[in-house]
Amino acid sequence: MHVVAVVLSWNGREDTLAALESLRGIETVVVDNGSTDGSADAVAERFPEVELVRAGVNLGFAGGNNVGIRRALDRGADWVLLLNNDATVEPGLVDALAAAADARPDAGVLACKVLFADSDRLWFAGAGFDALLGRSRHEGFGEPDVPGELRDTVRATGAGMAVSRDAIEAAGLLDEELFLYAEDLDWSLRIRAVGFAVVYVPAARVRHRVSAAAGGAGSPTTSYYETRNMLAVVERHRPLPRGLTGARRALVVGPRVLLAARRPASAWAAVRGWRDHRRGRMGRR
Numbered sequence: 001m002h003v004v005a006v007v008l009s010w011n012g013r014e015d016t017l018a019a020l021e022s023l024r025g026i027e028t029v030v031v032d033n034g035s036t037d038g039s040a041d042a043v044a045e046r047f048p049e050v051e052l053v054r055a056g057v058n059l060g061f062a063g064g065n066n067v068g069i070r071r072a073l074d075r076g077a078d079w080v081l082l083l084n085n086d087a088t089v090e091p092g093l094v095d096a097l098a099a100a101a102d103a104r105p106d107a108g109v110l111a112c113k114v115l116f117a118d119s120d121r122l123w124f125a126g127a128g129f130d131a132l133l134g135r136s137r138h139e140g141f142g143e144p145d146v147p148g149e150l151r152d153t154v155r156a157t158g159a160g161m162a163v164s165r166d167a168i169e170a171a172g173l174l175d176e177e178l179f180l181y182a183e184d185l186d187w188s189l190r191i192r193a194v195g196f197a198v199v200y201v202p203a204a205r206v207r208h209r210v211s212a213a214a215g216g217a218g219s220p221t222t223s224y225y226e227t228r229n230m231l232a233v234v235e236r237h238r239p240l241p242r243g244l245t246g247a248r249r250a251l252v253v254g255p256r257v258l259l260a261a262r263r264p265a266s267a268w269a270a271v272r273g274w275r276d277h278r279r280g281r282m283g284r285r
Helices: 013-022 039-046 059-072 091-102 165-171 183-193 219-236 242-259 266-280
Strands: 003-009 027-034 051-054 078-083 087-089 109-117 123-124 158-164 196-207
Touching: 003 013, 003 039, 003 059, 003 091, 013 027, 013 039, 013 087, 027 039, 027 059, 039 051, 039 219, 051 059, 059 165, 078 087, 078 091, 091 109, 091 196, 109 165, 109 183, 158 165, 158 183, 158 196, 165 183, 183 196, 183 219, 183 242, 219 242, 219 266, 242 266
Parallel strands: 003 027, 003 078, 027 051, 109 196
Antiparallel strands: 078 158, 087 196, 109 123, 109 158
């Protein structure tokens, strides 16, 4: 199993260096997404064996990772491991992925177990998705970590996921119109739609400082892109008759505005996400 890891680096130099330290011994491509804090120079100095691609601008999660995925495939990877720059892998991850790929030759995506960085509680242990209401629930969220078995799941998370060359060639790359958030969900759904399984691999363990690069969960940036892009994903994968589309949009947007009620800037960002989706304004905000 030839795995090449792709790490997307933006501002967050120490996070990026920690991610790369955890990947030592794994062939890695770093895409610097227009950082301004010296991340790229620090990577070049401390990890000369890593291929560093300087994008020069912020291409978003989708666009930046696509640059790295293309390079990984050019290097002969048959599996590409995406890892957030605010995440670290635990020892044995590649062996766990290889065993899973052997056990599940139908898999196009191997979803890592993701724990909170500062505890042994789960952040992601597989996830479901309600395409009608635009709700994706992380299984096991907040629960203590326990061993588990390989099993199918609806989607993976871009914080830690491996995607096969065959699945990429069949389904395409990440959707750059989404820019940030929900692109991993959309990718998982597209890969499943062309006949591959998404398999949760509990022995492939990742630790994650959640949403650090976007200002934290509930930040205006998170609220905007998560709302706008979830609308795009549900309408792409579960279209409804025109008369019901508006009602579903309200069901998707309303809870997100209410959850952000104590953060007026975030609530307003969710409303802007709805407005921009309706106007067809995608890509970078």
